[in-house]
Structures are given as structure tokens and as C-alpha cells.
Amino acid sequence: MNGADAMIKCLEAEGVDTVYGYPGVAICPFYNSILQSDIRTVLIRTEQNAAHAASGQARITGRPGVCAVTSGPGATNVITGIATAFADSIPLVCITGQVNSELLGSDVFQEADITGAVESFVKYSYLVKDVAEIPRIFKEAFYLANTGRKGPVLIDVPIDIQNAVINKFKYPEEVSMRTYKPTVKGNIVQIKKVIKELEQDKKPIICVGGGVLLSDAKEELRTFAEKYRIPVVSTMMGIGVMPTKHPLYFGMVGNNGKAYANRAMNESDLLIMVGARVADRAVSQPGLITRDKVLVHIDVDPAEIGKNAGPTIPLVGDAKHIFEEFLNQEFTCEHEEWLQTLNHYRESMGIKRSPDPAYVDPAEFIRILSEKLPEDAIYVADVGQNQIWSCAHHIVKNGTFLTSGGMGTMGYSIPAAMGAKVAAPERTVVAVCGDGSFQMSMMELATMRQHDIPIKIIVLNNGYLGMVREYQHYTYKDNYSVVDLSGSPDLEKLSAAYDMPFLRLTNMQEARENIDKFLAQEGSALMECMIDPMDLVK
Secondary structure (H helix, E strand, O other): OEHHHHHHHHHHHOOOOEEEEEOOHHHHHHHHHHHHOOOEEEEOOOHHHHHHHHHHHHHHHOOOEEEEEOOOHHHHHOHHHHHHHHHOOOOEEEEEEEOOHHHOOOOOOOOOOHHHHOHHHOOEEEEOOOHHHHHHHHHHHHHHHOOOOOOEEEEEEEHHHHHOEOOOOOOOOOOOOOOOOOOOOOOHHHHHHHHHHHHHOOOEEEEEOHHHHHOOOHHHHHHHHHHHOOOEEEOHHHOOOOOOOOOOEEEEOOOOOOHHHHHHHHHOOEEEEEOOOOOOOOOOOHHHHOOOOEEEEEEOOOOOOOOOOOOOEEEEOOHHHHHHHHHHOOOOOOOHHHHHHHHHHHHHOOOOOOOOOOOEOHHHHHHHHHHHOOOOOEEEEOOOHHHHHHHHHOOOOOOEEEOOOOOOOOOOHHHHHHHHHHHOOOOOEEEEEEHHHHHHHHHHHHHHHHOOOOOEEEEEEOOEOHHHHHHHHHHOOOOOOOOEOOOOOOHHHHHHHOOOOEEEEOOHHHHHHHHHHHHOOOOOEEEEEEEOOOOOOO
């Protein structure tokens, strides 16, 4: 057995079933050994999307996604995907090939210091120097990626290490790292302090972030909110913790959130932040969420608590364990008057749109699409105006909403949707993107066809980099610079090139008549919606 064989044995021991990547000489031993395994390989058309696809799979399965690329440009190309996963705390194990150990530092062909380059975007990185260390390193990498605050881990393996003979292979059963002991169970004293506040405060609210989904605490949190009639709002990454139409859910907060959700959070006297970073998109003025209220911040990462807003009650631990403990405690509280106030805000503060009937209204289109999707559908939003429309108008039932929140990476939706579909082949997966973000990942239509990964793609086409155009509209008084997407491909011809059914919608009547037809396609399909170029997300 050589090092490459050992790498595959490690992946098998971790239950890995798919590796997304792009080979090159420095990673060829690994890809040669994987032929002897049942692990599926998916050839992505550009390395960044290997990490996005692995991320999509990880977010559906709850286990680390895996990608493997070659050295030099292969490794540097994957960085954006790694950074995207890091910003949203998605567990990945990213394997990179590297030049011969003896040549490191000599600037040989396709050498790049990838461990140094990704230092600020990974939980940890390894440069393998001894083939005998491969089992330990892989065991630690998977453990690090999927415990505590989850995130990507990189393993850089020189080609000579992949080819070296490993005399004895034994995959560790346990991990013991002296410097890494994440806190899982919340402090019971702090938990009882929160309960005491719930018993006496009259206007509590829970703000859920992506950490609730990552810790698989969705059911526990819903049960807790329902049992004690506590209203819930979410950050962008927390969308899906509560069904959109749940009577206790009051929408997304933040710059592009619901006005009544922001008002609810600001007027509360007890704010429980769970699995959220209190970052600028969700809370533009951290001082507001600490003024005249008790702030409880629950997070598995102690570094996040107090970073942007000082909590009254900090509570470190895994959200699933903490809410299980909350449910084990018995107490009483009553907030019906508060709920009536919030329901009034929801009814009176909704934004009224006046769309141009000559185009598809993205808000109405997304609402109709959502209603027609299966209960467990996976909806993947890209970045730009399409993301904000999706957050505001997609109706989550018992499905999943995925997007790039922390990094805001255009081109995320199609590869992430591919990874989600591989993870859940029985579920309908829809990727919604703009014409700008679509062109950042349209090469993956070949991957979908080659590997039979059927997803539905919707392109909201307004001929602009819409979110930047909107910013320039407000900030520079319609002085537009480098946002015109003239020269974009004819999507009907592009679809034909990849043997994909195609539909183009120019108004809402056509949308109502064709969404069912689009979703009924057995394989992949592409729908283009012509959007008013001057439409705004508000």
C-alpha cells in the first residue's frame, strides 16, 4: 500500500461516497488509487466549484464534503470555495496535491504554498511530510471539520508522499487533541439564568442563525418555540429553521430583511441569538440589540460571543444540546400580547411592489414557484438581487434553503445544487441565479450531463449585474459603471448544446402557465425569466 492507497482507505473509513475535483500530475496517485474504490468521482469543470459542490453535499448530509485538486493553479483556484465554506462554517476536507517534498520552496512548476495561502480561511491545514502520518492526519481533519464551529480543513500531500510505501496502515478509532476541546454542553447555571429571564420578560424573541441548522437543532428549537409561544426571526443563513408560514416566524432580519422582523428584534426586551455571528448584514448597528434589553448569545464558538455585541448572558455550547436541556426544564411564561403586536406589524408593514407587467415579476414568480415545489425541495439561491428576492419570497415548507451568506460568492448556486442533488437524489433541487452569477458557473452544465446530476436551473435575466447596478442607482445617481452584461449568450442555444430542455418566460402569464411544465421535466432543465432591468429588491 502506498500513501495514495492509504488516503482512499481513510476516506472509506469516514464513509465518504463522493469526491469532487479536477486532476493534475501532483494528485494523480490519489486519483489512480480511487479507481479501486467504490467512492464516486465527479469531474468539476473549475476547481472553485469542487469546493462549492462538496459544500452543497455537506449541508444536506451533515457530514464533511470532500474535494481533491492538483497543485499550483488547481490549489489556488479552490481557495474561493474554501473561503465560502469557512464564512458559513461548512465542514469540508479539501485535499491538494503538491510537488515533491525535496523541491518545496524552490519555485518549481505548479508549486504554490497552499497551506500558507489558505491560513485565514481554514480551521486547520496539514502539509503531510511522512506517509505514516496519513491515517492520523485524515482522522483529525474530519474530526476538526465537523466538530465545534464547523469549517474547512486542508490536507496538502506532496506527490512523493502519495507514492511512498506505508508499512502499516491502521485508521485511528478516536481523536485526542490536547489543544482542541470544543464545548458541547451548555453551562447549566447560564441555562437557568436564561429561563429566569423568560419567566419575567414580556417581549422575548429568538433570532436563529446558520449554527442551528449546522448543529441539527432545527426540531429542538421549533419544539421549544412552540411550547412556550416565543416568536422567531432569522438571519439569512437561518432561513429554513422555521417554515416560512409558521405563525411564530416573523422573517429575516438585516439590511435586506423584513421591516417588521427588524422592528420585532429592536423592540424585544429579551433577545436570544442562537448560532449567529451578529455580523453586519444581520445587525448593522450592534448597539441597538443591547440597548434596553437582555441579550443572550448562544454559540458553539466562544470567540463569536461578545465579538460584535456584548451579551448579558453568554452561553457557549452546541445548540442541539442546549435546546434539549431547555426542553428538560419546566417553567411557565406568557407572551400573547407581544405576539398580537408582532402580528399587527407583519400585516401593516409589508412592502407593496409595483412591478412592470411587461416583465416577469421576480417576487411573484418565486412565490408561485415555491408553492408548486415539493414539500422537501432544496432551493439554492445564488448571490445578487436574485438572492434577496429568494430570501424575501421563497416559501420554505419542510425543505432546505441554501445560499452563500458570509462570503456572498457569485456562481455558488449551480455547483452547490449539484452537491445537494448527489446527497439527496430523491429530492427536487432548484438553483436560482442571475444572468451574471449563471455565467460564473455555466461550465458545470457539462458536469451535470456527464455525471447525470439532474437539477433545475432558473436564470433571472435583467442584463445587468443587478445588485451593483442598484447600489450605483442609489449611491451614484444612475451613473452606471461596468455592470452592463451585453454580450451574454443565448440561453436557448446554450441549453441545446447541453441537451437540456429550455423555457423562456417574458411575463407573469407565461410564468403561471409554464412552471408546472418546467418542474415536471424528468432530468435537468433551464428556465430563463426576463426581468425588468431597473427592478429593485425592495
